[in-house]
Amino acid sequence: MARGGVGSAAAVREAVRDSGRVLGSSALEALGRAARAELLGAGPLQDLLEEEDVTDVLVNGPDDVWMDRGRGLERVAVALGTTADVRALAVRLAAIGGQRLDDAQPSVDARLPDGTRLHAVLEPLAPAGAAISLRVLRSRAFSPDELVASGTLPTEWTKLLGTLVERRANILVSGGTGSGKTTLLTALLSLAGPAERIVTVEEARELTPHHPHVMPLVTRRANVEGAGGVTLADLVRDALRMRPDRIVLGECRGAEVREVLMAMNTGHDGGLATLHANAVAVVPARLEALAALAGMTREAVAAQAAGALDVVLHLRRERGRRYLAEIGVVSRDGRGELGVRRAACWDGRGAPEVDPSAWRELTERIGPW
Incomplete structure (x- = not known):
């Protein structure tokens, strides 16, 4: 961490000089590091x-x-x-x-x-x-090959992920806390074409893809009087006016899901977002619960989400291991209800398993890869 590194280091050197003490370079560096930790860091x-x-x-x-x-x-x-x-x-x-x-x-x-x-x-x-x-x-952006090497991704799915990004599929990355959602989302954004303008919307900046044109937008909390706050939903609306090629929401956690779905339904393809969920099958219920905060009915959510989202990539964390466990296809069933069919799954060790029917639907939606 380099918060205030240059200024605090100079202050430490000056204080040591004024005290008349003589310290070697390593001792002086350690003293400066301790001072920064105590004054500007986590002690x-x-x-x-x-x-x-x-x-x-x-x-x-x-x-x-x-x-x-x-x-x-x-x-x-x-x-x-x-x-x-x-x-x-x-x-x-x-x-x-x-x-x-x-x-x-x-x-x-x-x-x-x-x-x-x-x-x-x-x-x-x-x-x-x-x-x-x-x-x-952790600001480093990993490549799909590095995710394969770390056990996060099976080799068989690397080409699929590249195809999803290249063909501008709208992707929802789901998983629990600490499952690697941001890591995978950053890797996917790094695959976007260099001529594309990516606008990210987050509560605090975590997405730092290896890409030449990223415009980050970050929320602002209200002051003690309750004024001046800027929400995720506000920023998604702002992003629509900033000539984006891709709008990316770091995490869907409330009413902003309405703005994201509407953006994806009005010509802004290639959008990505993350969502807390336990499996692809429960993603519809999570979307319905969040959209309800924006006043959307269940039927409206189903219509918007089925038209906006193409694929759900679900990550799992077990015994300290993080891996892409499921790939789901978003659609509406015969009753018009929103559903996510599991097209493939992986246990983090062997070969992935495929549901032929759902996998064929995925292929028809994005084309062969």
């Missing part, structure tokens, strides 16, 4: 956040710290002092993220300057005094 947790494979750092109490390197949670020996020290760290991190955390506002969801996502709660919500959850942003 004792900073070293954990900077480890290459770490995705999450969780604090349940002063001596109860966990992290996830992609293989599941593991406890780490980091002492944070007292309960008051943990509370002070949570309050400081919230302030760095531009949010308030105190007795009147005992929970916060914020984004630190480097992109790390912070969620923290204070007592009485957290009996231990304070609880801190940090989700690390």
Whole structure:
């Protein structure tokens, strides 16, 4: 993390010089790193956040710290002092993220300057005094071949994913928390043609595809008076006026799903979005629940989604492994209800299994690959 790196390093060098002490370059660098962590970073947790494979750092109490390197949670020996020290760290991190955390506002969801996502709660919500959850942003865009090498994607599906992007299919990436939705979405966007203009809409920027023309839009929270807020739905409407070749919603979580479906139904092909869901079969229910927040009826959701979405790519996380588990085709059944048929599935190890009928429907929709 490089927040304030140059300025704070110079300040540390000046302070050491003024003190009359002599330090070697390595000791001075370590001192500067510690100062940055204490003033601008996560203090004792900073070293954990900077480890290459770490995705999450969780604090349940002063001596109860966990992290996830992609293989599941593991406890780490980091002492944070007292309960008051943990509370002070949570309050400081919230302030760095531009949010308030105190007795009147005992929970916060914020984004630190480097992109790390912070969620923290204070007592009485957290009996231990304070609880801190940090989700690390990894900005690197992986290629499909790298996803195959990591076990996220079977070799048999790499050409299919490239074809979906090339032929501008509207794609919904689903999965649970930490299943790799953003990673896969970033990889797909990196396959888009270099002449295309991609407009991304997110609560905080996580999508950083390897692509020459990405226009990121990020929401803004309302101030303490409740004014000035800009929502995902607002930004999707703005994106429509920005000459996009692709509109990408980082995550469907509310009424903004209406704007996304309408955009995909009005000539904006090649759109992508993510959605929290447990399997492709429950995606219709999730869409209906979110669209209800925008006042859409079940029938309206079915008509809009069936016309807008082509494919659902569902990711699963099991025992620390993340992999593309299902490919679903979106359609309406004989009663006019929205459905997602599973065209293929994979257990993360052997060869993928295919449902011939649904796979044929997928082929007819996007063409052979």
